[in-house]
Amino acid sequence: MFEPRTGRTSAAASGYRRGVSADPSQRAVEVRRSARRRRTVSAYREGDRTVVLIPARMSEAEEQRWVGVMLDKLAAQESKRTLGDAELTERAERLSEQYFSSRARPRSVRWVTNQNTRWGSCTPAEGSIRLSHRLQGMPEYVVDYVLLHELAHLLVPGHGPRFWQLLEAYPRTERARGYLEGVVAAERLPKVPAARDE
Template sequence: MPADPLHHAGQRLRSTTSRPPSDAEVSPVEVRRSTRRRSTVSAYREGGRTVVLIPARMSEAEEQRWVTVMLDKLAAQESKRSLGDAELAERAGRLSDQYFDGRARPASVRWVTNQNTRWGSCTPSEGSIRLSHRLQGMPEYVVDYVLLHELAHLLVPGHGPSFWRLLEAYPRTERARGYLEGVVAAGRLPHQPPSRTE
């Protein structure tokens, strides 16, 4: 995302560096507050850090909430730009190595557009994994969770205790499940104009 012109016009009130959420594998975060900013929030990558621009009046709690929201938004944009079928298969291999000692080896991993009621599917007899195109653009940790979920089915077919024990190794399981549940819940709400963010 481009830098905010208000910041470069010298309107920054203060700048703080925050630690990202503990389970985020992201660069350090710098929060810049602006007296000219009324309600918009934006973020961009700058060198080895992430800069989040917020109104000066925001509370610390609002700041932390918006940092999390903007980190997820940037990660989603970067994931959407970078993950094709080949990258998805490579990512599955790395996740299997990291969390399952390389035991889950799919024959194919690809995006599909015909899964509108589930996020992914696996056919263990063929070793094939399919992820819904609706995941494209979601944060990487969410895509990784769905990949791991389907990889786990190559080792354990059902959803019994041994299946969930496999997924306990992934530290973002609960966060990713919460994100996906939120997406489903939001889809059931009446349509409202999105809140304004830059």
């Protein structure tokens, strides 16, 4: 949902609305044009919306490009912040409420350093979820996907059709899985020494 400050939807705004998935948080985006700005573009979070400040003379195509750049930049900055176990538990509870009607109720959610071959694990009998420390620093939507994956195991054991049907509620499932597959593939690449300058 892209909202120009003027309230009218420009071509760039409607074009960007289709691409708002670049913002992992799915926040509304508000563009504010300023006659005082000459060349600088900035962005910040304001409650549940992202505000992007751009020069008034910028074209609609430039606006669209810069909104994407700034959303990516904010997402990268936010992904570098590490959630503590308490924040991770709160996040899991919010995700359970949003996607599973609060049916998945973990008793504990925490980071662990002993999971190097999987992203997370769940012990349904104990209601415990553990996430690999390797997820720290990855985009929020990826961490959310892994949390949802483990929360789904509190409702459905195994990876049968019912399990995957639960995860279909999360719109970024495929993107997050692709991201994680890319990380695994990159880790398997052979280490090639840097070329020497001659």
